Amino acid sequence: MTQPDDISPLALNRISVYLRCLRHLQAEGVSRIASQEMARRFHLSASQIRKDLAYFGEFGIRGVGYDVAHLRERLERLLGIQRLHPAIIVGAGNIGTALALFPGFHSGNFRIVAIFDNDPTKVGTELAGVTIRHSHELAPGIEETGAEIAILAVPAEVAQENYQALVEAGIKSVLNFAPVQLELAPEVRVKTVDLLIFMEELAYFLQ
């Protein structure tokens, strides 16, 4: 079995995309699909699909294709999302609120189990079915809920201190929306989503 660090983030992201396609197909009642058909329907590359899946020992049968249910289960296990991942949101501003209400974060194998903010007017109010707690309660909140993933949606100036608090409270992974380079703790994985960088990438190709 391939170990977690063997696979590049880009390949991982393709696996996520395939998984989404397979769920879609299963919901439609499709039980088998060939790589060509999957590529055509979802605007992907058939040879890339075959290559990626073969890397994990999954081969379609010629003229028959892949077993949709089996492949879905296999990819979910591969991504580690066959079980539920409780997640928290730190910062109930515009981005934090949008993420709390984002359907994908309440479906499948992710669940927002707690939301924190340091604004006393927000503490105690409800957001996406969760009562907002004060940031001071981060550590007990993480312990109670068993949360593993934190979504960091605070202003840039306070991102580092909030990240530090998450590390100390035992969070294992952070999805960071603050446009800063965090000083990272080696044991906590961070994925930074910097929206301005996406815009700059698009601007580059406008030239």
Place this chain on the structure above:
Amino acid sequence: MTQPDDISPLALNRISVYLRCLRHLQAEGVSRIASQEMARRFHLSASQIRKDLAYFGEFGIRGVGYDVAHLRERLERLLGIQRLHPAIIVGAGNIGTALALFPGFHSGNFRIVAIFDNDPTKVGTELAGVTIRHSHELAPGIEETGAEIAILAVPAEVAQENYQALVEAGIKSVLNFAPVQLELAPEVRVKTVDLLIFMEELAYFLQ
């Protein structure tokens, strides 16, 4: 001079990060910086900085470093953001609203010049200083404002038709937040930001 397609999106994203650091340094009144000091301050790799900048013909002077103002200007020109890029948002839901209020999209070289939604209760109301217009007015709205970049923040089910409308209205680049594989028009660059994929990537590394 290096042409737009020579550079990988990953390298481009690093250039964006360097640019952000340089702006920060300039705001602090720093006029020269060595790669080691820049790496230390912003948690980057000094050798990667030198390698990336050398690729564009920029070399720091030994013991003196890079000229901050010159390098900033050079990188802005490289990214094509020395001029203003008018952008629109399609979909004034939670994500669209958060993006409209995101400080980065109203500063530097990006400006949200129009916002569209098909909900009549939202049309005519103001968001981030912009009056929301009906999606039917997409084509004239893009023509009037000269917008080049569209941020697509609509539900997955209607993402393709909205994308199509943007292509027909002459938009050149799309930042897509709908979790779907769009069928792409060759002349329009698309960057899809799929929030669930980031969560799945983090879940993978929790194993």
